[in-house]
Amino acid sequence: MKTYRHYIGGAWVEPSSGEYFDTDNPYTGEVWAKIARGNAQDVDRAVAAAKAAFEAGEWATMRPTARGKLLVKLAEIIERESERLAELEVRDNGKLIAEMSLQTKYLAEWYRYYGGMADKIEGAVLPSDRPGMLNFTTHEPLGVVAMITAWNSPLLLLAWKLAPALAAGNTAVVKPSEFTSTSTLEFMDLVREAGFPDGVVNCVTGMGIEAGAPLVEHPDVAKAAFTGSDMAGQKVYESAARKIMPVTLELGGKSPNIVFEDADIDAAVNGAISGIFAATGQTCLAGSRLLVQRSVHDALVARLVEVASQAAIGDPMSMDTHVGPVTTVPQYEKVLRYIEIAKRDGATCVLGGKPYTGSGSQGGRFVEPTIFTGVTNDMTIAQEEIFGPVLSIIPFDTEEDAVRIGNDIVYGLAAGVWTSDIGRALRMAERLKAGTVWINTYRAVSFMSPFGGFKRSGQGRESGKEAMMEYMQTKSVWIAQQMATGNPFVMR
CATH class of the missing domain: 3.40.605.10 (Aldehyde Dehydrogenase; Chain A, domain 1)
Structure with missing residues (x-):
């Protein structure tokens, strides 16, 4: 030692x-x-x-x-x-x-x-x-x-x-x-x-x-x-x-990752997973609120659950692992506590929602990749930073709704937008109150690009x-x- x-x-x-x-x-x-x-x-x-x-x-x-x-x-x-x-x-x-x-x-x-x-x-x-x-x-x-x-x-x-x-x-x-x-x-x-x-x-x-x-x-x-x-x-x-x-x-952050109906759904699913389950969700820029246009909501959720459920959980030293342990004991307990709050508040858990104790867990601090639907933006799980592998999916109808929900938070670190409409992409980038806005990508940073947040x-x-x-x-x-x-x- x-x-x-x-x-x-x-x-x-x-x-x-x-x-x-x-x-x-x-x-x-x-x-x-x-x-x-x-x-x-x-x-x-x-x-x-x-x-x-x-x-x-x-x-x-x-x-x-x-x-x-x-x-x-x-x-x-x-x-x-x-x-x-x-x-x-x-x-x-x-x-x-x-x-x-x-x-x-x-x-x-x-x-x-x-x-x-x-x-x-x-x-x-x-x-x-x-x-x-x-x-x-x-x-x-x-x-x-x-x-x-x-x-x-x-x-x-x-x-x-x-x-x-x-x-x-x-x-x-x-x-x-x-x-x-x-x-x-x-x-x-x-x-x-x-x-x-x-x-x-x-x-x-x-x-x-x-x-x-x-x-x-x-x-x-x-x-x-x-x-x-x-x-x-x-x-x-x-x-x-x-x-x-x-x-x-x-x-901190509670960043909106916004998917419009004209987005490439497979790309958006990959972006959503990258935004919340990479780094076990332990990143300030996590796209922990996935806003999905109602017309593609069900199809995207089904695809997202399918892909996320295949994530390999286990030894972080293995190149084949997708989700590692939660870093600290207090954080592990905090993540599990928020999952229970979400369930009590009426959100629907469609994936995960509990500690992972399966093959490769080694007795470490693992939480299953967790997805909630039926979330409204006023719920605790949508307003407070969890800093773990927990995703809240919130439906919206129009571009105006997406902007309103995306900005209805005390944080403003980052945001993601998935669309094939360049005009919409530029409008969203202008109207979202966030220090970084990613269009059809997520979690991209560089030594040449300024990074920081709005609001809290x-x-x-x-x-x-x-x-x-x-x-x-x-x-x-x-x-x-x-x-x-x-x-x-x-x-x-």
Whole structure:
């Protein structure tokens, strides 16, 4: 059994309390590693190391081009280690190796992209209406950034934050989820190998209340970037507001996946399955509300049940598995609780609806792919994020109905539209209140495309050029071209 310590100032250090907690394999339930249990004292040490690296030394004077080269080197190391990182994530969170082996290799592209962007951020010389004045802008890093990631895709979610923040010249203190800390901790060795100076990237592990909250509240932290539930994100936002500190929040979702009668039904079924049963439904962008035009409702439900019922449930390390275990015990219990609520509220369970204990379950935390029909949008199952393999199917009649139902939610992270009518596709993309709209596809993301939510789904954007500016602040510089001795009591 491996024991993981904090990574602070370029070294592995014991937690100040001397305490560790267990992490288990969701597939077997077996404890396989011990993780340092951090507290405010550990956070203080990490923030101090990050602040020192930001204000003085090699990183503080490093030119953007040199920072970019370090990021590109890190991308090369990630590609070399991608299979090992994928296996670590599967062991820690139970997601499929078929997906994670692609994801860990692809995350290198975020570091390569922002490595190339590091020296491409330019200020501007502005036209001035003031005679004899030159005015220009520069973009500068913020300082120490707190990065708190969720348990479903630790390294990918970290890349969305760390790559642009480092390219901009910031330093970081990372706090991964207490449920899935190992891949992030192993990643620290790759950061060191790439040549980042000590203190530029630090990692403190532990519980949210004990380590995450002190990190966000720390007076020397200049920004917080958080991925998690909307309730936890609200607490981060409240803490940041007390400091007048900027945040990037990537929070929950209850995304509508909308199928019109003119859609390719087989493609829509595949998209629906990808939207909710891939990653065992443990993704913020899950298409957990399937809105189906009434004229094709019954045919689509029949086809969907047929295909979903064939999903192979079991060992996430097998390339043949389609649905893996639920990552944490609290989440497993939450998913089952929502299934019972849906049944009590009158929804009809046409597939699944209970724990899976069949061949390949190994005693792990499995929930059958579950589909409910007869759902109305005011039901609990349609309004609250479940974060599991549970799909609500809601019929609609007209395009207006689809827009109304799709937007009738406190979230606005993503939406899907399935139609062969390009005019309808464009109208829906314009009218749906979501940060990402997919047309005839689902779950497509890229390092080049901004990602984030409307309403309670978040604040700010990750990925793309927009993310770079989330980690910089703009300074305006005025230069008088000649000395002037006018009235000093009047604004120039």
